[in-house]
Amino acid sequence: MAERHLIALDLDGTLLKDDKTISLKTKDILKKARDAGHIVMIATGRPYRSSEMYYRELDLDTPIVNFNGAFMHHPRNPGWGLFHEPLDVKVAKEIVDACRSFQFHNIIAEVMDDVYFHYHDEKLLDIFGMGKPKVTTGDLSNFLKDSPTSLLIHTEEDELRLIRQHLSEIHAEVIEQRSWAAPWHVIEIIKSGINKAVGLKKAADFFNIPAERVVAFGDEDNDLEMIEYAGHGIAMGNAIDQLKNIANDVTLTNEEDGVGEYIADLLNLK
Secondary structure, three states: OOOOOEEEEOHHHHHOOOOOOOOHHHHHHHHHHHHOOOEEEEEOOOOHHHOHHHHHHOOOOOOEEEHHHOEEEOOOOHHHOEEEOOOOHHHHHHHHHHHOOOOOOEEEEEEOOEEEEOOOOHHHHHHHOOOOOEEEEOOHHHHOOOOOOEEEEEOOHHHHHHHHHHHHHHHOOOEEEEEOOOOOOEEEEEEOOOOHHHHHHHHHHHHOOOHHHEEEEEOOHHHHHHHHHOOEEEEOOOOOHHHHHHOOEEOOOOOOOHHHHHHHHHOOOO
């Protein structure tokens, strides 16, 4: 057998096709990789409640990185430990108050599986309602009592740049901020120093896998640190240019079995 590798998979735009399914071909190759002794795990910006179905579909038995590294646990081994690094509630409320000077559609705070909406929003309820979280609606300055795992600001493209600039000037030392891919103009905020690579390194240390045998796949700016950390940092064919520029390699798109094809070649599983 080839030396054991740790394979880390982003979900949206990477493992998942555009219709949010995993192709049979890629699923089959991931099973072959696991049967050969390699370790497969998920590292996503999603909360666990909206990534659990893919964890179970792949029949994984590994830790999972959620909220871009702000939450990590092992669904099948509670004794593994639980890592939760939320954003300070005081900082979150300062950001909510600062947003009043800008135009925005909504602000959403997630405290693990409790979701807080600044304004009622049917469209976003569809997205965040997966897994049936407890939902509270109302001014976050009043309703948000606990430190949020993540904070999301939904705005327009022009305002997004202005808000991100403000956040960089005022809160750079205490937050990490990302923006979602189109069509959603969303700024995602988590605690400073937290990213997918932090969670991935915890898993690699646990399995005693050196970084050079970590294979990570991603497509967006929340994958940058993870792709940089992995010995095999692979950008999808549909990835943003910034990620392709730092990746060790570029594979096919998420619609063309980019993950499966690359793993099959790398680990000689065909």
